[in-house]
Amino acid sequence: MSQIILKKKSAFNGAPIKVVAQCIERKSKNIKTGDMLQIGILPDSPKHILDIIGCGDDESVCGSCPLRPINRAKLKLEDKEGCYVNLAKSINKVHKVTQGMPEDRDFAAIDKQVAKGRPVRLGNYGEPSLIGKRTTDRLIKSAPNPDRAHTGYTHAFKERFAQWSKAYLMASVDVSSDSLQIARSLWSKDWRTFRLIRSVEDIDPQNEILCPASKEGGNKSTCAKCLLCNGKRSSTDRRKSIAIVQHK
Numbered sequence: 034m035s036q037i038i039l040k041k042k043s044a045f046n047g048a049p050i051k052v053v054a055q056c057i058e059r060k061s062k063n064i065k066t067g068d069m070l071q072i073g074i075l076p077d078s079p080k081h082i083l084d085i086i087g088c089g090d091d092e093s094v095c096g097s098c099p100l101r102p103i104n105r106a107k108l109k110l111e112d113k114e115g116c117y118v119n120l121a122k123s124i125n126k127v128h129k130v131t132q133g134m135p136e137d138r139d140f141a142a143i144d145k146q147v148a149k150g151r152p153v154r155l156g157n158y159g160e161p162s163l164i165g166k167r168t169t170d171r172l173i174k175s176a177p178n179p180d181r182a183h184t185g186y187t188h189a190f191k192e193r194f195a196q197w198s199k200a201y202l203m204a205s206v207d208v209s210s211d212s213l214q215i216a217r218s219l220w221s222k223d224w225r226t227f228r229l230i231r232s233v234e235d236i237d238p239q240n241e242i243l244c245p246a247s248k249e250g251g252n253k254s255t256c257a258k259c260l261l262c263n264g265k266r267s268s269t270d271r272r273k274s275i276a277i278v279q280h281k
Contacts, residue, residue: 034058035127036142037134039168040077044194045160048093049077052164053131054172055157057142065246067257069152069184070143072172074159075128082125094159098188099207113208114279118158140171147173147182152257155185161202162187162195169201184262186227190219201264203227208279213237216274225265226274236276244277 039052055071063069074094076085085091086102095101100108100116108115118124147153153173155161164172173183189195190204204219206212206228213235216226220240230236233249243250245259256262262275 034142035131036137037131038072038137038140038143038172039164040136041163041165043093044163044192045096046093048090050093050159050163051075051077051131052168053127054143055127057146061154065256066154066184067255069154069257070146071157072153072155072161072164073124073127073157074161074163075124075131079132082120082128086120094163096160096189096192098160100188120158124158143172150182152182152184152260154256155183155202156187160187160189160195161185162189162192162198166197166201169198182260182263184256184260185264186262190224199224199265200267203262203264203275205229216240220274223265223268225270225272227262228274228276229279230276231279233278241274241276244275247277248280249278 034057035053035055036057037051038054041050042048043050053073053075055073057070060068061071076090076093078085078090080090089103091101102116102120105115155164155169183201185202186205187195187198187202188205204224204226206216206219206226208229208231212228212230216228219226228241233243236243245254246252246256261272
């Protein structure tokens, strides 16, 4: 079951977008994340999802994310991986079934699942800071965990409109020669980061730990159980940031 919970204009380019809740009343099949309610941010367009990304209209929900499919050739030259989301199958299915669907702002079905202890994954596709603080608070307010049982990652950490989200989301830092420098700059601005690294030797042990749900981290947990990737609650939040080895 999928349900549109919000329709709005994109903060990136003003195009119409929709915020969609997924995996309501059924378990997520994602092995790494575990069973979480999934929140996607999709273009509100009648086009097929592959046509949307092919012409670059995914800018409305992905902004200037370097992992966008339109950057595939550049990423290949730099020996980097692109977006991991299965757009042709999973996201396109959700996009199609929600075409013309009205908003459901009462959140009753979502509240019921969160109250059962199911955590929320903000942004299984799309930029989660676009959801906005008010709707994000509404999504996670029923969580039984006082630390807010959710995860989320943003590539929009430089954007003014996304600054509210540092208390909810991890700044996603991609593989690059200066990624640690970028991460350190973000730490000084009260962000926690989720940084892609080429090998475990690249980790900053004073400030980062390996993702516990990764192979290199020992597959000790799932995202649904770990929940470390939920931003920085305040300037006194001393939890370390997360790093994960990029896989091909």
